[in-house]
Amino acid sequence: MSAVEKATATAVAAEGRTEVGSRHTPSARPPAVSTRLLRSEMRLIMGRRRNQMGMLVLAALPVVLAVAVKLTEPHNRGNDAGDFLSQATSNGLFVPLAALTLEMTLFLPMAIAMLSGDSIAGEANLGTLRYLLTVPVDRTRLLAVKYASLVLGALIGVFIVAIVGAVAGIALFGTGPMLTLSGVRIGFGTAVWRLVLAALFCAAGISALGAVGLFVSTLTEQPMAATVTVMIITIISWILLGVNQLAFLHPWLIVEQWMSFSDLFREPPLWSNLLTGLGQDLGYAIVFWLAAWARFTSKDITS
Amino acid sequence: MSFWTSHPKARWIAPVAVVAVAAVTPYALSASADSGLAPRSASQLLTDVRSSTVATLSGTIVESADLGLPSLPGIGAGSGSADLQSLVSGSHTLRLWVDGPDRQRLAVVGTNGESDIIRNGRTLWTWSSATKTATKRTLPPRTPESGTAPSTPSGLPTTLPPTPAAAAAQVLKAVGTTTSVTTSSTATVAGRPAYELVLTPKARTTRVAQVRIAIDGVRRVPLRVQVYSTQLTKPAFEIGFTSVDFGRPDARQFAFAPAPGTTVKNGDVPEATSATPEATVPSAASDTVEPTVVGTGWSTVVVAKLPADVLAGLSGKAPASQGNGQVDTLLRLLPAVSGTWGKGHLLSGTLFSAVLTDDGRVAVGAVAPDQLYAALAAK
Structure with missing residues (x-):
């Protein structure tokens, strides 16, 4: 641990962490951006047993999916996971895509809902938020770090699904060319790159939901309330998206383009929906982060 | 910073402002009207389209109905x-x-x-x-007669007079009695400035309020067709490019x-x-009675009698096949109507209406149901 890090040390008392905060020493100037708070936050997130179990659940689904498809290979036609499951199974990469299609509806939103519930409301509930704010950390910076940790959490969650799915799929089905939705095949290398883009796109959507969760988390001191609220928002969005009569509302729903990552598996890829989706994600992230900022920086922290 | 400190509630302005910007931006973009195109008359535009030589393009089209x-x-x-x-x-x-073709x-x-x-x-x-x-x-194999390249995407029949200008004049003359044709040069389609050919029916009885055809300002090919209904503020039918590239794919x-x-x-x-x-449209069944046409122009109503076998299916006398089941479902969804002309079921759409009477007549037209009843009664 360097002197610089010590100077800006603002590690936080929460769940077994000990407070090691100290005053700035005049000689050691802190760097413009310190990652110490973020690293402490990530250690906290990754160290929680419930989060570890959640990651196991996220990783289990693609494995189950791959094994199930392998066992029923000759007649794996009807399915609910879009066309990826009915791929001619010479390429294992359909497994992570089918897993993402399934998990983007419920499991990944639930994961980010849990993390965002913990981020502010959880600290308030444990009584550690006060201590966080007594050390010289600006509330805006704390909120930025909290959101950065949620984005990292979203990336970790999505890539767990993608990587475990890819490994399981390749192990069971091999690395042949991949059939696109357009009926022509793309090489394995191209397919891998498009899978990475698809995972990044999914992570952007989950990160946007994380901003909503961060805002809800500043409204309550009960992490469970924030988690449930985020899940309700997600589920209502999916329901509204299914009602054709509400088409005017659809461009405003956070989940509208979440499934558009399948557009990457056309030949050539169709970018328009993906760009629309990224715009929506960015909009949600900015608006709800600002709302969280307006709430968090002006409220009295009593616990 | 001091402002935020003294007015903590004012921080809520920030997220609200972003929402407002996101909501207003699409309208602001579409309203930035001046495309910088010189005005052009309807006949000039039709001539342009007819003589346009675009043979290669790639693009994304959005259709909504x-x-x-x-x-x-x-x-x-x-x-x-x-x-x-x-x-x-x-x-x-x-x-x-x-x-190419x-x-x-x-x-x-x-x-x-x-x-x-x-x-x-x-x-x-x-x-x-x-x-x-x-x-x-x-x-x-392509026969020489049908070898016309689809470089005339307007779909004008090839039997029109040879010169584009003459064809344009003929089209305008034909529609002039029923339709007022105007142009505007303020549209933007797929990010490209475009002219619009605006067809407004003169008849008050039709449900078609306006047809707008956007034509690319440079390449002079149609980029978008919008059909407005009198029942809706948005187009009832729209098909147009959202992105287009005239390079060779x-x-x-x-x-x-x-x-x-x-x-x-x-x-x-x-x-x-x-x-x-034209040739793929199935010829009418032999036992169909020749349809009657009532009215002219946009208010035209076509009254026809259904073939006997279809009728039998409708009344449930024929053995229920899958097709008849669908027709039955459709009929049950449609409201029953009656009048001096008889009884039947009404399909009232945004651009057209249709009545299927219980005695097997069908009246269809781009008009309100009242006109259909009148046409049925007149028969």
């Missing part, structure tokens, strides 16, 4: 479907690549699927990702080879005449 039809199992598939038949309702995305590809994009039609020379592939089926057809777009593991079928070879769309 709000025809006011009842949602049916099968056609009410909405936005997600990649089925070609589902285009009558909801909003759909299509991708088009054209390289011999190589075209059209892809109907669905949420989790795609249908493709790829033509490369005399080979025509159709692909459906839902059934994972590729169908191959070999087109008949990559040859890969037209090279389709079915992948192993997909079903490959050999389709029927269409007859030589079916290259023209």
